[in-house]
Amino acid sequence: MSGVFADVQALVEELGRTVVSEYASDVDEKARFPSEAFEAFKANKLLSAYVPEKFGGHGLSISELCKLCEILGAYCASTAMIYAMHQIQVACLVHHGQTSSWFQQYLRDLVEKQFLLASATTELGVGGDLRSSVCAIEKNGDSFVLNKQAPVISYALDADAILVTCRAHADAPASDQVHVLVKKEDCSFAEIAGWDTLGFRGTCSSGYELKSKGHCDQIIPAPFVDILAQTMHPVSHLTWGSLWTGLASDSVHRARQAVRHAHKRNPNAPPVSSLRLSEVDEQLFSMRSGLYREIEEYKTLLAEGNPDAFSNFGFSIRTNNVKLRCSEMLVDIVGRALMIVGIMGYKNDSPLSLGRHIRDAYGAAIMVNNDRIRGHNATMQIAMRERS
């Protein structure tokens, strides 16, 4: 662990315990943006944690970034999800924008001004299929116009810029896509769907008819198919898996507190629930082990710098497996923790409440629907020749 990271990790732990935790219930109840947490992150330059040091960022590795998401997930999954979603977009710029002087300067500005980045990939007509777009960028000389019917854009109104997928030109097929950064000041938002959900309420993921314009330099200079395979797909599943692991670990922590209270009440016999606690901790161990293994694999591939390695079926399937396993184990773990804590976990106003945890947990499998992901895995399983 680098000295820089030790300091950043300690700082994020401290912010998690204080400002993130303090406002988590209010953010959830009011389905509002966690502004207090993000003010603190910006003040401590945490939005540029993954930006290389040469542009002024912390230059953290993917494993270090995932650790921060895991820490935050234990305190407020909405805050952690927004942090993760922002870092996914930052990673797209860091990995694919550096050949452009415009994006080099944008990264410097992001460090200085702590811009928050959102994402609009989902679209009316294609749903969660990231590899298809209906909308197309319309270029006119050096400038462009881009309009998208986006049924879900998290924290759109609190972001400084949105990265939008679209077809590369009016005649391009649905899969010939580019990834474009549009600045908030160049956008208009007409709400087409609200965000009164079970969980992840603080992500404020309403839907909008997004109208935007900008300079053609704002198109990331790489085809979206490469950005997705090399960055967006792995970084999404690894950062999400990390924050879900944090959420699961806090559920187990609450279960442990309940078992310890029961043991104190009757110190002569271990409570029955201690066996259940051991079982749920095994589940958490498995969830974390698969996740950490894939984070290391991705880190190694990034260090090797061979872009073809990311389209290997084995790597894609394992990345999808992180999303599938973590999202489904999360529901299982929080449910088991609830059985251990009992009524004090079922109550919304108890210090051991698991109400928010269980509602957030159910969002994980539908955020890019698991059936869609399993469908991709099924196709690759048939085509794959090597042992998994």
Ligand SMILES: Cc1cc2nc3c(=O)[nH]c(=O)nc-3n(C[C@H](O)[C@H](O)[C@H](O)COP(=O)(O)OP(=O)(O)OC[C@H]3O[C@@H](n4cnc5c(N)ncnc54)[C@H](O)[C@@H]3O)c2cc1C
């Ligand atoms: C908390 C949260 C935040 C989000 N934030 C954003 C954001 O900031 N930006 C953004 O763009 N999106 C965002 N999304 C949307 C998300 O990324 C997915 O695109 C969206 O959840 C998919 O919605 P869907 O279920 O309508 O669509 P689909 O994925 O299209 O699924 C619809 C149904 O069709 C089935 N299905 C579809 N295709 C297949 C297939 N190939 N194989 C098998 N079954 C299939 C699925 O089982 C499912 O039942 C967010 C979602 C959540 C939950």
